[in-house]
Amino acid sequence: MKTAMTDAQPPTLRRKTQPVVAFAALTQASLARIDTSLQDLLHRDEAEDLHQLRVAVRHARAVLWALGPALPRLERERWKRDLRTLARATSEVRDWDVFLAETVAPARKKAPDDPVLAAMADTAATRRNTARAAMLATLVSYRDGQLPVAQRDLAHLAHLAEKVAARSKAGRRDRLGPFARRRVRRGRKRLRALKRAARGGDPGAVHEQRIAGKRLRYTIEALAPVLPPRYARRLHRKLVRQQTRLGDFVDAMVARRLMRECLDVPELPDDVPPPPPGTS
Secondary structure, eight states, rough: OOHHHHOOOOOOOTTTTTTHHHHHHHHHHHHHHHHHHHHHHHHHHHHHHHHHHHHHHHHHHHHHHHHGSOOHHHHHHHHHHHHHHHHHHHHHHHHHHHIIIIIIIIHHHHOTHHHHHHHHHHHHHHHHHHHHHHHHHHHHHHHIHHHHHHHHHHHHHHHHHHHHHHOOOSGGGGGGHHHHHHHHHHHHHHHHHHHHHTTTOHHHHHHHHHHHHHHHHHHHHHHHHSSOIIIIIEEEHHHHHHHHHHHHHHHHHHHHHHHHHHHSSSSSSSOOOOOOTOOO
């Protein structure tokens, strides 16, 4: 059951809002979603709960990237480290879930009596459960340790805002509207550079492009009320389309890796990576 905080309306953002105040409001909403998802995951094993946690963490990381420069360095680095740990803790289980649902299950439906597929399914399920146990240990540690610290940070936002204001010059550059536009432009520039680097189809480069695109997408979603329509609508739609194509490519590469692990072979007979999106 979701909490009232999870169901609450998104915080109201205005162009004149101080970035650190916007950070606290947006992150408070993300922490409420993270907290709810943590409780769900610790009491049941549902892929949707894991998905909701990962989305909440992505939102929090995007807001931290976008508004982090307005925060004191120590707080910013601690938040960055803790959210990265949380994201990494969930990635392996997510990969196994997708592999089992989108690769193994359809194959077994076509060949239900195939002993190799049956063995691969058992191996994948076992490794997924092992990964889940490790994930839950990390989630409990975060819930009992880093999450209360993050909540205390936000509870002391007034003091944090005073620290930021004391060391910065007043003016338009300290307002959320101009600040958000600068960060979106920076993210877009970075994404273009990564897209050029990924044209050769290197899986690592494509993955980096995908991550940067997700970050920019969630940044735009969080800051949409203070962004011009060319960002909040047109660029956002473009990013969603790109993420779908890149997601299919990365998932295919991950599926091949997990299949090799299950079969305990260094490579598959047709182990040629698919062409990256936009090159065929």
